[in-house]
Amino acid sequence: MKLSIERLTPNLAKTYVDYVDGLSFEHEPRWSSCFCRWYHTECSIEEWQKRTAAENRQEALEEIARGNMRGYLAFDQDKCIGWCNANNAQQFVRLRSHLEPFIEGRKIGCVICFIIHPEYRGRGVARQLLARAIEDFKNDGYDGVLALPVEMEGDRQKMYRGTLSMYREQGFQLIEEHDSVRVMFLEFVEGGLPHENIPG
Secondary structure, three states: OOEEEEEOOHHHHHHHHHHHHOOOOOOOHHHHHOOOOHHHOOOOHHHHHHOOHHHHHHHHHHHHHHOOOOOEEEEEOOEEEEEEEEEEHHHOHHHHHHHHHHHOOOOEEEEEEEEEOHHHOOOOHHHHHHHHHHHHHHHOOOOEEEEOOEOOOOOHHHOOOOOHHHHHHOOOEEEEEEOOEEEEEEEOOOOOOOOOOOOO
């Protein structure tokens, strides 16, 4: 494998949606229509369930073009093999009320989702995507990065938010636990974070 990581740009928007479009999501078919838009929306669950894959795909293209949807793509030479949704925490509007107590006016990044091609899982792709996201958050003047991994015993397919071990390897600290959700933070600038509840 000849791995490279690229920041998502408008020029790579179609590469991104085509990559997601080409995956089967056999373990969770409903994810096939998401295109990582769930956390970027505020609509009700009922409204979300009525949205089609085509609608979410088009919205993703538009939001990437506007610079609102950001993240990283992993490539094995010219083949796209992975995606990481990493952005300013304020962009994840569905989580905004839960994340705000941890932000309080600071510039905080958030890593929320990984989609790795089945043939490349377990080969460190997510870890390298995470490392690149952290590097860029730091270089872009962020104060720190939040992550919300979910620990689901015996269900690794659904651990799409990443694992505790990969975050700990990068220096993230576990600051809260809520059922299966773990709140982890990597601080670049001293100042600390208040501890408030983030529901799952």
